[in-house]
Amino acid sequence: MKARVRRWLEEGTVDVFIGYRQVDGHPLPYCFTRENLDALDGLINSPARYALEKIATHLASRQPDLKIGILSLDTNRRALNVLGIWNQINPENITTVDADDAASGVATPDDMRTFEPVVPGPYKQQVGIDNAMSPADAEAFDQSERFSRWMYEFEKCIKCYGCRNICPVCFCRECSLEHRDLIGTGPLPPDVPIFHLVRAVHMAGRCIDCGLCEEACPADISLRLLYRKVNQILDNVFEYQTGSDPGQPPFSLLGNQVTLEPKPLDADK
Amino acid sequence: MECELVPSVCSYCGTGCGVLFEVIDKELAGTLPMKTHPVNEGKLCIKGWNLHEHINSPLRLKQPLVRSFGRFLKTGWDEAIAIAARRFREIIDQYGPESVGVLVSAKITNEENYLAMKLARAVLGTNSVDHCARL
Numbered sequence: 438m439k440a441r442v443r444r445w446l447e448e449g450t451v452d453v454f455i456g457y458r459q460v461d462g463h464p465l466p467y468c469f470t471r472e473n474l475d476a477l478d479g480l481i482n483s484p485a486r487y488a489l490e491k492i493a494t495h496l497a498s499r500q501p502d503l504k505i506g507i508l509s510l511d512t513n514r515r516a517l518n519v520l521g522i523w524n525q526i527n528p529e530n531i532t533t534v535d536a537d538d539a540a541s542g543v544a545t546p547d548d549m550r551t552f553e554p555v556v557p558g559p560y561k562q563q564v565g566i567d568n569a570m571s572p573a574d575a576e577a578f579d580q581s582e583r584f585s586r587w588m589y590e591f592e593k594c595i596k597c598y599g600c601r602n603i604c605p606v607c608f609c610r611e612c613s614l615e616h617r618d619l620i621g622t623g624p625l626p627p628d629v630p631i632f633h634l635v636r637a638v639h640m641a642g643r644c645i646d647c648g649l650c651e652e653a654c655p656a657d658i659s660l661r662l663l664y665r666k667v668n669q670i671l672d673n674v675f676e677y678q679t680g681s682d683p684g685q686p687p688f689s690l691l692g693n694q695v696t697l698e699p700k701p702l703d704a705d706k
Numbered sequence: 707m708e709c710e711l712v713p714s715v716c717s718y719c720g721t722g723c724g725v726l727f728e729v730i731d732k733e734l735a736g737t738l739p740m741k742t743h744p745v746n747e748g749k750l751c752i753k754g755w756n757l758h759e760h761i762n763s764p765l766r767l768k769q770p771l772v773r774s775f776g777r778f779l780k781t782g783w784d785e786a787i788a789i790a791a792r793r794f795r796e797i798i799d800q801y802g803p804e805s806v807g808v809l810v811s812a813k814i815t816n817e818e819n820y821l822a823m824k825l826a827r828a829v830l831g832t833n834s835v836d837h838c839a840r841l
């Protein structure tokens with residue numbers, strides 16, 4: 438695998454390869470280039486996931502013809518599909534290497550192979566929403582309890598915008614979460630549940646369920662579950678599975694097909 | 707195209723969250739939380755998330771200012787330090803060392819805070835050392 442990446446860099450298949458490398462004892466994203474091929478010996482797969490494809494979009498926005506290789510998990514590939522259909526990246530310039538592939542020869546440092554799953558504290562269990570719930574579990578509460586449990590979660594928000602900043606498929610130049618007429622920057626506490634619901638609605642057709650937002654949330658809000666529900670609606674109502682296919686059209690509430698008979702232009706005659 | 711992810715520590719408060727600076731072609735393009743950092747475990751507050759904005763801000767103060775007749779004038783470090791030393795000397799000579807104090811900050815490192823304390827006690831001769839977190 439390392440040899441393959443080295444060959445790609447040498448032959449110019451890719452100009453830069455984004456993977457991970459141990460730096461100062463931490464597995465960190467690392468950009469491997471032709472100028473520093475020896476660094477490839479340190480290429481690893483990291484148990485701590487970063488949105489490598491987001492780094493790729495930053496590089497591509499500066500140099501659109503740059504050929505980029507990315508060490509990819511399933512989530513990275515789904516995000517790349519979404520970024521491709523929204524024109525944030527040119528799929529022709531992207532080459533991925535499967536990080537899951539056991540034959541890839543990229544080691545995961547043993548001492549960091551998995552993170553402990555976070556067990557919600559007793560108070561959160563009592564009044565909030567356990568992040569590990571499925572949308573169906575969360576909907577089993579009666580309406581008023583469901584509302585109070587979600588509000589408990591949302592009210593913890595410190596409006597750090599971390600959920601948006603870390604999200605691989607959040608790239609809008611003007612963000613609704615900063616729009617003066619919707620939420621606006623600055624004042625705390627944030628308007629709940631508007632802040633979270635605006636984001637949830639905007640993740641329709643974007644969210645690829647990577648869970649990075651939830652990992653980055655200092656308030657431990659069950660964000661992934663919220664967006665999972667959005668994805669479920671998308672699947673049930675619109676039969677749209679976000680990021681499943683690089684050829685799919687961008688999600689549109691109006692659907693992708695004209696269902697009305699086109700009217701001939703000379704119909705009145 | 708050069709892209710480097712440089713680990714660092716957020717300078718905005720005493721928590722000391724681990725950050726990763728996204729440096730593209732020598733320009734600071736973004737800040738990410740360091741996921742394996744023991745302090746913040748991949749999370750940041752809004753100040754940490756925006757470190758690159760502060761660093762790149764045109765309003766950033768890059769050289770010392772000295773107040774003269776009510777106005778701030780830009781000057782060099784040597785001159786600023788010389789002026790501060792002279793004023794300390796005058797005040798201490800006139801009113802004694804207990805008349806001055808030192809305010810330190812959570813935005814500087816432990817080691818720098820220690821040095822400021824040393825300066826206050828051993829050089830200026832005052833025990834009045836306080837911290838921005840108590841103001």
Ligand code: SF4
Pocket residue numbers: 600603604605606607640643644645646647648649650651661664
């Ligand atoms: S799970 Fe969160 S970070 Fe990942 S794509 Fe969805 S909204 Fe973005």
Ligand code: SF4
Pocket residue numbers: 593594595596597598599600601650653654655656657658660
């Ligand atoms: S990451 Fe969490 S705390 Fe920060 S803005 Fe998003 S929901 Fe709020």
Ligand code: SF4
Pocket residue numbers: 716717718719720721722723746750751752753754755
């Ligand atoms: S990210 Fe926020 S909490 Fe962490 S050190 Fe910086 S200012 Fe303090």
